[in-house]
Amino acid sequence: MSTSNVYYELYRRSSIGVALIDSLDELIKDSKIQPQLAMKILSTFDRSISEALTEKVKSTRLSFKGHLDTYRFCDDVWTFIILDVHFKMEGNEAIVADKIKIVANNVKKPGEQ
Amino acid sequence: MSNNIVGAIYRDIVEDVINSSRIDFEDSGVDESTLRELKLLWQERLTISGVATFPWDAQPALVSETRNREAKASLQTLTSMVSEGNVASTSLVPQTFSHSATPVMRASQKIPEFGMEESVLTETANESASMNRGGKDVTGGVNISSGSGSLTLPDGDRLLESRISYQKFGHSESAIKQAVSTISIQRNKTGNTSDNVLSQMDGPSDTSGNDLNDDDAGNVANNREDRSSVGCSNRNIGEDSDAINSDLDDSEEVISQEEEVEGSDAIILCLYERVVRMKSKWRFDLRDGIIHANGKDYLFGKASGECEW
Numbered sequence: 001m002s003t004s005n006v007y008y009e010l011y012r013r014s015s016i017g018v019a020l021i022d023s024l025d026e027l028i029k030d031s032k033i034q035p036q037l038a039m040k041i042l043s044t045f046d047r048s049i050s051e052a053l054t055e056k057v058k059s060t061r062l063s064f065k066g067h068l069d070t071y072r073f074c075d076d077v078w079t080f081i082i083l084d085v086h087f088k089m090e091g092n093e094a095i096v097a098d099k100i101k102i103v104a105n106n107v108k109k110p111g112e113q
Numbered sequence: 114m115s116n117n118i119v120g121a122i123y124r125d126i127v128e129d130v131i132n133s134s135r136i137d138f139e140d141s142g143v144d145e146s147t148l149r150e151l152k153l154l155w156q157e158r159l160t161i162s163g164v165a166t167f168p169w170d171a172q173p174a175l176v177s178e179t180r181n182r183e184a185k186a187s188l189q190t191l192t193s194m195v196s197e198g199n200v201a202s203t204s205l206v207p208q209t210f211s212h213s214a215t216p217v218m219r220a221s222q223k224i225p226e227f228g229m230e231e232s233v234l235t236e237t238a239n240e241s242a243s244m245n246r247g248g249k250d251v252t253g254g255v256n257i258s259s260g261s262g263s264l265t266l267p268d269g270d271r272l273l274e275s276r277i278s279y280q281k282f283g284h285s286e287s288a289i290k291q292a293v294s295t296i297s298i299q300r301n302k303t304g305n306t307s308d309n310v311l312s313q314m315d316g317p318s319d320t321s322g323n324d325l326n327d328d329d330a331g332n333v334a335n336n337r338e339d340r341s342s343v344g345c346s347n348r349n350i351g352e353d354s355d356a357i358n359s360d361l362d363d364s365e366e367v368i369s370q371e372e373e374v375e376g377s378d379a380i381i382l383c384l385y386e387r388v389v390r391m392k393s394k395w396r397f398d399l400r401d402g403i404i405h406a407n408g409k410d411y412l413f414g415k416a417s418g419e420c421e422w
Contacts, residue, residue, distance in 0.1 A: 013382055032150070057115070061413065068395050095411065101381070
């Protein structure tokens with residue numbers, strides 16, 4: 001039985017992912033590290049953030065409503081653009097946004113059942 | 114609130130990645146100091162982004178507090194030196210003023226003048242302490258106070274006053290150096306707007322330094338913008354040459370709008386468990402997501418949504 005060691009690179013677009021990429025770019029520019037090492041670090045980041053989200057944020061739930069403007073399903077990735085979206089979180093927290101984009105990968109990784 | 118947990122979870126991710134990458138760094142023959150530098154750069158960038166409060170953010174607050182304490186302490190030494198200075202200057206004053214009553218008057222006048230000096234220096238200390246608001250011109254602030262200090266006091270006391278002010282500036286200079294490094298990071302964030310404001314304070318604007326910093330800060334952002342703008346311009350060229358077919362290409366406008374939106378607007382990165390449509394009603398079951406909205410990050414384990422298309 002082979003376990004999948006590849007994690008989604010989706011979260012590299014997040015604030016923490018972009019901050020890491022920018023920092024790595026700066027080190028590469030100063031010739032302090034090689035690009036190959038940066039790629040390894042990013043793979044480590046993919047694993048770390050996926051595991052953190054799976055294990056540490058289990059209890060946080062939220063719901064949202066809005067108007068779906070665009071939907072796209074390609075390569076097992078859903079992309080939505082939702083307008084006038086209201087998020088409701090536990091503790092009566094609410095976030096409102098005029099427009100939000102959702103990029104969602106399949107919870108089942110390729111090869112999983 | 115799922116924003117509260119962001120700081121702790123991001124810290125855990127940073128620690129995990131850094132610790133896990135130590136072996137890769139060793140294998141590549143890169144020094145541990147570079148790994149520490151990566152961690153610092155990463156944490157700095159997260160702090161600048163302001164998407165959450167991080168455990169390492171406590172340090173800048175402590176730095177500003179210590180600067181305030183240093184400023185207060187140095188002001189206390191200044192007042193004590195002023196009181197000593199008054200004793201010294203009363204012996205000097207008779208050399209310039211013949212009347213015996215005037216030394217007392219001059220001494221009492223000196224106190225408010227030194228008080229003015231103190232207040233000006235306080236402003237300097239406050240400026241250096243509040244550098245995080247985007248003030249750049251540290252040296253300008255110091256110069257202003259030294260300039261005004263020399264104007265307010267009589268000639269006989271200028272030597273004493275200048276000695277005191279240099280010692281004061283010595284205290285604040287170290288704080289200033291700390292602030293400058295913070296400023297350089299802040300400048301990268303605030304960009305052109307703060308530079309425009311500051312150049313007015315400084316008189317002739319120092320464009321050479323600004324250009325360098327702008328280039329450093331702007332490169333990454335510009336690269337991203339360039340990519341999207343290049344994409345849009347290519348599309349525009351295509352539309353011009355294929356004017357007949359342009360009305361078939363409504364989706365391209367949406368795509369270009371999406372790409373423009375990509376950088377700073379709200380986005381959710383997550384996994385989907387279930388996406389179901391019933392006529393025009395869509396339901397989503399999402400998991401393990403990061404929401405970036407209104408400049409803040411939120412995390413969720415499960416999210417459910419309903420939208421009308």
